[in-house]
Amino acid sequence: MRLWGRATSVNVQKVLWALEELGLPYERIDAGGAYGGTETPEYRRLNPNRLVPTLEDGGLVLWESNAIVRYVADVYGRGVLRPEDPKTAAVADQWMDWQQTTLSGTMNPLFWEVVRKPPSQRSAEKARELTAQATKHLAVLDSLLAGQPWLAGSDFSMGDIPAGSMLWRWFTMDIDRPELPHLAAWYDRLTARPAYRRAVMTSYEPLRGKD
């Protein structure tokens, strides 16, 4: 398998995490951000959006990080990342869509406000507003996790990967985080996974904006 995308991208990290969980061999090619490479005709043929990640596997070319995680889970991770029970798999799917349609809508702007913008362009008020919005979404996870260890139920699954990938930033960004004890306990469980540490818990200093 060949994966295009810089390792600092949260969307690339989802795929890396899934591959690492399953111990699959892969080659990663730096692309996007400071590495560029996404505007070439060759890359555009792979991914017309000119974004990362893109995965190539045996003639299949796939983009959209969550679709890639689903594919990897389906083909290489049945019963490990993709729950065997269709109802449990549907719940895992639900949380993956929720991350893409709901959580990332506030977490990405928050990361830009606090980390990616040069200090002179950051607004403390905007950061507080975005933190409050993200907290509302994360409180949904906190309530769920009061009664179960993982998003799809009793076992870790692909459903934990998209939202879980965003938690490293949430818990390390310079913001005033409210107490969400069950979310924090889930984060602790994630950080105990070697694949999470390798794929997600990496420095985002190269992304920090400077004046």
Ligand SMILES: N[C@@H](CCC(=O)N[C@@H](CS)C(=O)NCC(=O)O)C(=O)O
């Ligand atoms: N919905 C897409 C979003 C992809 C996306 O926005 N990727 C960002 C990195 S997280 C990107 O390629 N940005 C331009 C760049 O890094 O050059 C996915 O989940 O894969």
